[in-house]
Amino acid sequence: MSDPRIIKKYPNRRLYDTAISSYITLEDVKRLVLDRAEFRVVDARSNDDITRSILLQIISEQEEQGNPIFTTEVLAHIIRFYGDTLQGMMGNYLEKSLQAFVDQQHLMRDQLRNIIGANPLTMISDLAEHNLAIWQKMNERLYKQSLEGPLAPRTDTDTTKPESKG
Structure with missing residues (x-):
C-alpha cells in the first residue's frame, strides 16, 4: 500500500x-x-x-445545500455525547452502524443487478423490508455489544452478604 x-x-x-x-x-x-x-x-x-x-x-x-442527512435532533444527540462517559463507544457504534448500512447498500445494488427481469417495484419493496430487518438485527447486536463493554455490570460475582456472627 x-x-x-x-x-x-x-x-x-x-x-x-x-x-x-x-x-x-x-x-x-x-x-x-x-x-x-x-x-x-x-x-x-x-x-x-x-x-x-x-x-x-x-x-x-x-x-x-438543501438535502441534509442530519436532522437538528440527530445533531443535538451527537453534541450531547461529547463529555459523556459513553463518548468513546459512540464513535465505534456509529462507525460500525455506517459500515453495516454501506454493506447492505452494496448487497442491495448487487441483488438488483441480478434480478433485472423481475418487477422492480415489488423487488425493491421486498428488498427494503429484508434489509430493514437485517439493519435492525445488526443495530440490536451492536447495542448489546456496547452494553457488554467495560462499563457493563459483572454477572459472575457473588453478591450475597456473609452471615454475621453474633
Whole structure:
C-alpha cells in the first residue's frame, strides 16, 4: 500500500495537493473521498493532521445545500455525547452502524443487478423490508455489544452478604 496523498493547508486557507503540485478546492477533496483515495490534510506551518476538520467542513457545506442527512435532533444527540462517559463507544457504534448500512447498500445494488427481469417495484419493496430487518438485527447486536463493554455490570460475582456472627 502506498503512502497517502498529502494536501497542505496554508494560512490563507488554500489547499495545496502535493501529488499534482497544484492548489485544489474543497470540492476536489470531496472528489478524492468519493474516489476512495487515501489522503491526509496537514497544516503547512505546524504539520498537524487536520484531515478530520476538513472533512467536517465538507459535511457542513453539504448539509447546508438543501438535502441534509442530519436532522437538528440527530445533531443535538451527537453534541450531547461529547463529555459523556459513553463518548468513546459512540464513535465505534456509529462507525460500525455506517459500515453495516454501506454493506447492505452494496448487497442491495448487487441483488438488483441480478434480478433485472423481475418487477422492480415489488423487488425493491421486498428488498427494503429484508434489509430493514437485517439493519435492525445488526443495530440490536451492536447495542448489546456496547452494553457488554467495560462499563457493563459483572454477572459472575457473588453478591450475597456473609452471615454475621453474633
